Amino acid sequence: MCDKPADGKCCGGGGCSAESNGEPSAAADDDNDDGVKPSSEPIFPTELKGRKPAALRLSGPLCTWYRPTNLEQLLALKSAHNDLKLVGGNSEVGIEMKFKDAGYRHLAAVTHVPELSKIRVTDRGIEVGAGVTLTGLQELLLQQVAKQPPHKTRGFAAAAEQLRWFAGRQIRNVGTLGGNVATASPISDLNPLWMAFGAVFRLASQGRQAREVPASKFFLGYR
Numbered sequence: 001m002c003d004k005p006a007d008g009k010c011c012g013g014g015g016c017s018a019e020s021n022g023e024p025s026a027a028a029d030d031d032n033d034d035g036v037k038p039s040s041e042p043i044f045p046t047e048l049k050g051r052k053p054a055a056l057r058l059s060g061p062l063c064t065w066y067r068p069t070n071l072e073q074l075l076a077l078k079s080a081h082n083d084l085k086l087v088g089g090n091s092e093v094g095i096e097m098k099f100k101d102a103g104y105r106h107l108a109a110v111t112h113v114p115e116l117s118k119i120r121v122t123d124r125g126i127e128v129g130a131g132v133t134l135t136g137l138q139e140l141l142l143q144q145v146a147k148q149p150p151h152k153t154r155g156f157a158a159a160a161e162q163l164r165w166f167a168g169r170q171i172r173n174v175g176t177l178g179g180n181v182a183t184a185s186p187i188s189d190l191n192p193l194w195m196a197f198g199a200v201f202r203l204a205s206q207g208r209q210a211r212e213v214p215a216s217k218f219f220l221g222y223r
Helices: 071-080 093-099 134-147 150-164 169-174 177-183 191-197
Strands: 056-059 064-067 085-087 106-109 119-121 126-128 200-203 211-214
Touching: 071 106, 085 177, 119 134, 126 134, 134 150, 134 169, 134 177, 150 191, 177 191
Parallel strands: 064 106, 085 106
Antiparallel strands: 056 064, 119 126, 200 211
16 A cells, blocks of 8 residues: 555555545556456467367377277277276276386277267166266266156166265266276275166177176176
């Protein structure tokens, strides 16, 4: 604040309370001369809005990392590398590599495979892609609970309630449904529910027709 008499000038500092000719004077920021107001939102480049991600392959001394951009590419990679490890939210693979000294020669991120992120509501229920995050799944379940009668959504409500206590929000924001199923942890919060609800998993591989396996027959034993 400025203690000088109101003479139209400001003393050094970030602000000024002096008045000039009876009108308040606003302190100017001499450093902000680019015409951008502090309150304005940055404009996202229009050139990037329509950008389509490309498939990537990064090779290193310990492993090769892939980023397919469609299901066909992913299935081809899995067929070419039997040891290919799929990475969604990295909540399990990251722990294995950091704390269990697990090494994987081939890794593939499934985050840019649109077929794995699809959600469809049908007369039979809901179809959820393996790449859908647990947060996205919870939101979907709650939406259906609000829209449909209770006798059709008891399973949805139970799964949504279970997801409330599943890890933390940060994990649910990146962890995927398929990752949780494939990990097949004996302490899984969700897999017992899929078996109780009669959920069906659709499995795909290159050169073969997709097949459906009931959740009750998918898990063959202790992890």
